[in-house]
Amino acid sequence: MPINYIYPKYDVVRDSTRCIKCGACMRQCANEVHSYDDELDVMKSDSMDCVDCQRCVSICPTRALKIIPAENRLRPNGSWSQDDIYEIYRQAEGGGVLLSSMGTPKNYPIYWDKMLINASQVTNPSIDPLREPMETRVFLGKKPGKLEFDRKGKITTKLGPHLELNVPIMFSAMSYGSISKNAHESLARAAEELGTYYNTGEGGLHKDFYKYGKNTIVQVASGRFGVHEEYLNAGSAIEIKMGQGAKPGIGGHLPGAKIREEVSRTRMIPMGADAISPAPHHDIYSIEDLRQLVFSLKEATNYTKPVIVKIAAVHNVAAIASGIARSGADIIAIDGFRGGTGAAPTRTRDNVGIPIELALASVDQRLRDEGIRNDVSIVVGGSIRNSADIVKAVALGADAVYIASAALMALGCHQCHSCHLGKCNWGIATQRPDLVKRLNPEVGYKRLVNLVNAWNYEIKEILGGMGINSIEALKGNRLMLRGVGLADKELEILGIKHAGE
Amino acid sequence: MKRVYVNEEWCLGCHLCEYYCAFQNSGESDMVKAFGRDEKPVSRIRVEDVDGEDGIHFAVSCRHCDDPQCVKGCITGALSIKDGVISVNEDKCIGCCTCVLSCPYGAIVIDEGKAIKKCDLCVKNGNGEPACVANCPNRAIVFEERG
Numbered sequence: 040m041p042i043n044y045i046y047p048k049y050d051v052v053r054d055s056t057r058c059i060k061c062g063a064c065m066r067q068c069a070n071e072v073h074s075y076d077d078e079l080d081v082m083k084s085d086s087m088d089c090v091d092c093q094r095c096v097s098i099c100p101t102r103a104l105k106i107i108p109a110e111n112r113l114r115p116n117g118s119w120s121q122d123d124i125y126e127i128y129r130q131a132e133g134g135g136v137l138l139s140s141m142g143t144p145k146n147y148p149i150y151w152d153k154m155l156i157n158a159s160q161v162t163n164p165s166i167d168p169l170r171e172p173m174e175t176r177v178f179l180g181k182k183p184g185k186l187e188f189d190r191k192g193k194i195t196t197k198l199g200p201h202l203e204l205n206v207p208i209m210f211s212a213m214s215y216g217s218i219s220k221n222a223h224e225s226l227a228r229a230a231e232e233l234g235t236y237y238n239t240g241e242g243g244l245h246k247d248f249y250k251y252g253k254n255t256i257v258q259v260a261s262g263r264f265g266v267h268e269e270y271l272n273a274g275s276a277i278e279i280k281m282g283q284g285a286k287p288g289i290g291g292h293l294p295g296a297k298i299r300e301e302v303s304r305t306r307m308i309p310m311g312a313d314a315i316s317p318a319p320h321h322d323i324y325s326i327e328d329l330r331q332l333v334f335s336l337k338e339a340t341n342y343t344k345p346v347i348v349k350i351a352a353v354h355n356v357a358a359i360a361s362g363i364a365r366s367g368a369d370i371i372a373i374d375g376f377r378g379g380t381g382a383a384p385t386r387t388r389d390n391v392g393i394p395i396e397l398a399l400a401s402v403d404q405r406l407r408d409e410g411i412r413n414d415v416s417i418v419v420g421g422s423i424r425n426s427a428d429i430v431k432a433v434a435l436g437a438d439a440v441y442i443a444s445a446a447l448m449a450l451g452c453h454q455c456h457s458c459h460l461g462k463c464n465w466g467i468a469t470q471r472p473d474l475v476k477r478l479n480p481e482v483g484y485k486r487l488v489n490l491v492n493a494w495n496y497e498i499k500e501i502l503g504g505m506g507i508n509s510i511e512a513l514k515g516n517r518l519m520l521r522g523v524g525l526a527d528k529e530l531e532i533l534g535i536k537h538a539g540e
Numbered sequence: 541m542k543r544v545y546v547n548e549e550w551c552l553g554c555h556l557c558e559y560y561c562a563f564q565n566s567g568e569s570d571m572v573k574a575f576g577r578d579e580k581p582v583s584r585i586r587v588e589d590v591d592g593e594d595g596i597h598f599a600v601s602c603r604h605c606d607d608p609q610c611v612k613g614c615i616t617g618a619l620s621i622k623d624g625v626i627s628v629n630e631d632k633c634i635g636c637c638t639c640v641l642s643c644p645y646g647a648i649v650i651d652e653g654k655a656i657k658k659c660d661l662c663v664k665n666g667n668g669e670p671a672c673v674a675n676c677p678n679r680a681i682v683f684e685e686r687g
């Protein structure tokens with residue numbers, strides 16, 4: 040049916056005066072866009088399956104390639120965009136749910152960009168991080184309300200288990216299965232070198248990675264894949280995944296094609312079988328149930344590891360967080376609606392959840408109002424793009440942040456939003472051996488370390504500018520933020536003043 | 541001595557090393573021009589491929605052997621060792637290809653009708669690092685000292 044014809048989204052443009060016909064583009068495009076015609080001695084391309092991952096562009100030795108948005112337009116229409124119409128054609132043809140990956144590309148407001156940071160002038164001196172000590176170390180976990188000492192000055196207050204981070208940045212959950220082994224290894228090694236943590240996601244822990252346990256957070260999700268006693272004890276903390284920002288309220292589905300031998304062994308499920316994580320945990324229907332799981336996990340690990348509960352930022356996030364803080368959890372991780380995913384229904388990804396900035400502000404305020412803020416640490420993720428976002432998050436009340444999309448970009452991700460197709464040309468979101476090897480962890484981990492070190496230095500510079508010498512002193516210090524172009528209600532929720540006030 | 545080593549685990553079979561090698565030795569400053577002529581520059585490194593999802597790829601170039609068969613076999617003395625690097629004097633080479641037959645790695649390249657070509661670790665044309673190593677996108681070949 041000609042209705043089903045969907046014009047390619049991109050045009051692959053090859054400058055034939057520059058192309059030397061080396062064939063690298065052809066060998067590197069897993070979508071088989073490029074080909075060589077030996078009769079005519081020309082490189083050709085058919086852009087039908089191009090996803091604009093930029094692999095060929097990046098690897099072409101003569102800069103002969105570029106990918107541009109295809110110019111073919113349906114008749115312009117203010118109400119119906121071309122994408123809206125094509126999606127209807129697709130669903131009319133296949134009758135299925137539309138799938139997408141990574142974070143929503145829709146134009147929702149980014150509150151980070153509507154907040155500005157303060158700096159010292161005249162009356163309070165700023166600090167130069169190159170000359171004076173500056174602390175970005177963070178401890179996550181329950182903080183005691185007061186400290187008690189014996190006569191000799193030794194602390195007698197019993198401190199619970201906590202995580203120590205050299206930088207206020209951790210790598211958030213991405214399962215082995217949704218991303219490749221080499222991507223996991225890069226994250227693990229970077230976390231080790233940086234003195235922070237990476238997160239297994241819900242896919243279990245590959246046996247080769249137990250050695251990074253000190254820098255690992257192991258996740259327990261609704262599918263309970265790969266969860267066993269040794270696994271729980273392998274990491275430094277356990278995260279219960281209740282929800283994910285990209286797809287609040289729904290579970291996960293790793294297609295059987297990605298469940299090859301090693302993934303199958305790690306997840307403890309048969310090869311080739313789809314891995315389906317149910318939407319809810321079938322044993323959790325209340326905060327009391329959650330408390331049971333929190334304490335089962337603590338019991339299983341002898342109360343030596345902090346428990347994180349991760350939720351998606353949804354409408355009544357503050358009340359939920361309050362419940363979690365009372366469930367015995369040590370850390371609450373909140374994932375904003377811009378967060379990424381290996382695969383999610385497009386409609387959910389693009390329409391469900393709330394911005395992390397508002398969620399964070401209201402959770403922090405609620406926990407403070409209830410006098411339980413010290414019972415838990417708050418970690419936010421799902422849209423952290425740079426060090427300034429982190430400074431703003433900390434000023435709004437976060438103890439640390441999770442990054443994932445940014446980490447994948449450091450590994451080469453070009454945001455083509457095609458993870459769910461399993462043919463990631465950068466060796467990240469794929470299990471195909473020939474593609475996985477494109478990510479050399481030796482290269483990958485150093486890039487992650489560079490990124491986080493650069494951000495950490497920038498954080499110190501911004502802190503110094505404010506005359507603050509430790510990240511702890513900025514936490515929840517909303518006076519350091521001012522809004523620009525925000526309505527009264529937004530300012531009220533964020534708990535900040537407008538610029539000029 | 542620093543040599544080019546192959547980490548075949550990471551080789552993608554992209555063949556870019558071959559193109560950068562040929563370009564580096566072409567004497568041209570522009571890659572497009574180097575390959576634009578009818579006579580294409582030849583590479584001293586060659587990538588072996590077994591294609592497919594579980595395929596194997598690796599790049600082969602001169603190992604700069606401690607006891608090189610090619611130098612021993614050369615009938616005109618065109619091949620010589622200097623500081624461990626084996627290179628060819630193109631004026632002396634008569635293109636008999638004795639070295640091509642004697643190299644156990646098949647690392648010497650025939651350039652139809654001309655002197656043979658072989659890797660000299662970019663000592664004559666390079667800027668410290670062999671071009672193939674500098675441009676490999678995945679560190680599948682490295683230039684380093686090993687025991």
Ligand code: SF4
Nearest residue numbers: 068089090092093095
């Ligand atoms: S899918 Fe990626 S590698 Fe293939 S043509 Fe498009 S941009 Fe290039």
Ligand code: SF4
Nearest residue numbers: 058059061062064099
């Ligand atoms: S990688 Fe560039 S030079 Fe090589 S064939 Fe493709 S377009 Fe041509």
Ligand code: SF4
Nearest residue numbers: 551552554555557676
């Ligand atoms: S450039 Fe590197 S990855 Fe590509 S074929 Fe050569 S050695 Fe292999």
Ligand code: SF4
Nearest residue numbers: 602603605608610643
């Ligand atoms: S050309 Fe072959 S025999 Fe000669 S030094 Fe190189 S690897 Fe050894």
